[in-house]
Amino acid sequence: MSLLDTLLFPLAFAAALGCGLIAGTFFAFSNFVMKALASVSAERGIAAMQSINVVVLNPLFLGVFVGTAALCLVLAALALVRWAQPGAAWLLIGSVLYLFGNLFVTRAFNIPLNDALARLDPSAAGSASESATAWQAYLRDWTRWNHVRTITALLGAAAFTGALCRMAAARA
DSSP states (O other): OOHHHHHHHHHHHHHHHHHHHHHHHHHHIIIIIHHHHHTSOHHHHHHHHHHHHHHTOSHHHHHHHHHHHHHHHHHHHHHHHTTTSTTHHHHHHHHHHHIIIIIIHIIIIIHHHHHHHHTSOGGGOOTTSHHHHHHHHHHHHHHHHHHHHHHHHHHHHHHHHHHHHHHHHHHO
């Protein structure tokens, strides 16, 4: 068994775990965090989300989020090089799902929305204000794109799990 074969299984396992952890994080936001923020005043919701957007930029979250993307790049390349091997297609599918559905969507949609939110003044978010209107649009749009991230991370985890099953069956 080559070094590549020895490393492939644990790399795919780590990618499956990373995708699952990110899917769970984003699921929590789609399922109840954003709903809770929508249930409070715009002033409080804006301030809370601004705080979340600062606190999330920490080594642990970014390590999992970006680390999983790095694993996906490596696994996509290995899948292409090892295309005839069991699980290669699943490795590529999982990688593309995570890279497009999480890294690309976050960069293209969620981050710009967060940047726009950071420029709002929460104290100016009375019910008829521009900030309150922007907050309602933010809730709708950010959550929509977060649903995409949740689903693609979960499907990525499933694809990596499928790859692991195929690789394990081929070894047996």
